[in-house]
Amino acid sequence: MYKLFWKFFFTIWIAQLITIWGAGTAIWYIRHHEPLSETNLDLSNGASYYLDPVLSSLKSEGISATAEYLKKRFRRIVYVVDTSTNKELLNRKIPLDFLDLVRQKTQQASSNHAIQELTLGDRRYLLFVVDIPSPWGNKPLLPVFPLTGATLASLLFAFLLARHFSRPIELLKETVEQVGLGKFDIQLHTQLTNRQDSLGELAVDIQHMTTRLGKVIDSQTRLLHTISHELRSPLTRLQMATGLLRQKSSENNDEIERIERECKRIDLLIGQLLTLSRLDDEISKQEIETVNFNPLINEIIENAKFEAQSLQKTVIDQSSSDLINVEGNPILLYYAIENVIRNALRHARKIVWIGHQLMNNAVKIYIIDDGEGVDDADLAQITQPFYRASNTQKNPNMQGFGLGLAITQKTFKAHNGEVIFSNLPNKTGFKVELILPLTLH
């Protein structure tokens, strides 16, 4: 949920930290590498305080030990210069004019021993103290307070900035999710509409788009509904005329039978289309009741067994006997499940397995046939209205309109459930899982 916020937050914060620390380090570096000038030479009385231990160390411990000692010092640095080579003991760079300056000042500093000379064997050393002030004045080298302050400030700004960007996106995401669930009359949060920037404009654009989309879908559904409804009057007249024709012709007439059969098919198609268009709307509360699931599934299975006999196929009932009650519309659920079983019977070679089991807060119904299954490419599309899988088109016996599974899916979606299609390996069968929550909300 707040992933985006944390992404923004850390990116901004780390960017700010890098800037702060980077700038700090740069300033520190520059200050420490400025060429030494007169101001760096410490001629104060205190200088000898630093020089004396170095001097005695040089005398007693020798050069290398003293070098080690010098390395540990970082402010008020004692420089030890070999006067014959002008080399510093730790090879630190010293501008020549600075050395000249030191030599000039030797006399002046003799009174307080701020500059001292030492002869060790054949080498003469000049000892003096260089004071490199920190960029932040006479404060400790690590500027804890400003850095902490800057870090805290960056924390605050990173938080504000991250929220400024992520909050509208989160709000927009929630809104678009509603659209995904089929709700097209979205209301934008005032936090979005009040924004004058691109994100605010984007939100308003999305709202306009959604409204239009909703209108288009709405008019399509209405059109479908109207067409289906209007087709019924001519169909009724057609059936009447056919009935009269049959009444008048005494002998058995194949053509009349054919017309009657096709009329039934059109009637069935219209019925399915109307169901489909109705399922686009939410199921109204009046249509929802507590459904005793066991007799419902048992009746479907009994009918399936009966139908299987005439197809010389077998239905194996694996349903559990747990008593299950679900919230929903029994008629829609009945046909939704029956559609899948009809399909399975049609495509099975010999056997259809039907079963159900209670899961957490849901009942799972599975229907497996031992047919060829569906081409993987078709799997995602088989719930599209009027879609018929390619292996169905080849077989004239597999008649249908391609609406059954669409109705099934919409029904289960309307019940907050789910329909999962999968092939068994090596074209050995096809499996449909129907997941139905026990309660609707």
Added chain:
Amino acid sequence: MQNVLLIDDDIELLDMLSEYLQREGFTTQLAHSGNDGLALLRIHSFDIVILDIMMPGMDGLETLKRIRELSLIPVLMLTARGDDTDRIIGLELGADDYVPKPCTPRELTARVRAILRRSQNTPSPQENNRVIEINELKLWPGKRQAFWFNSELLLTSSEFNLLEVLVRNAGKLVSKTQLSEEGLGHPLARFERSIDVHISRIRNKLEVINTSKNPIKTVHGQGYIFIVE
């Protein structure tokens, strides 16, 4: 010959249906609006009304309400398939049965016959006076009359048939399947609610006469029992 009143705004359909019914041995009169139908009903005597629910102007439900104000004549509704609301309201208003449109004339005629078979058989005088008496209910199947606490029950044809089935099986559970087959003359369709609506109307009529006792009990999901005391 049985006289059928057809009320539907679809003129062509009605002409064909009328011809079909005449060939099946009925006499018919046609009305293309609810008002025309009511006018004919006031003048002539009919055995049954076939009434389309989806009509412009005064719709079928309104027409049905007014027919019931006039008489208890059997009414068969034509409803849009899938439109459960209209169907249920129609049955609640006292229609005897319904046929979803589109339908074949054969189905329609079968329904008409199923309703008329019960209401129109002309029994012998002995049969006419035979009475079934249970608790405070007196029922003359031949005369198609029923009394409850000595007040006459005004029942539609379907209501009378269903009550008769219940009373004949008094004290026993009668399934909806049996009620549909014996009372309405056709098998129970899946998710059919009409039995419940009819029974609820009968119960209401019983309660109007005597509020304290209602002999018809519901056995949820199974059927109904007429209780014998």
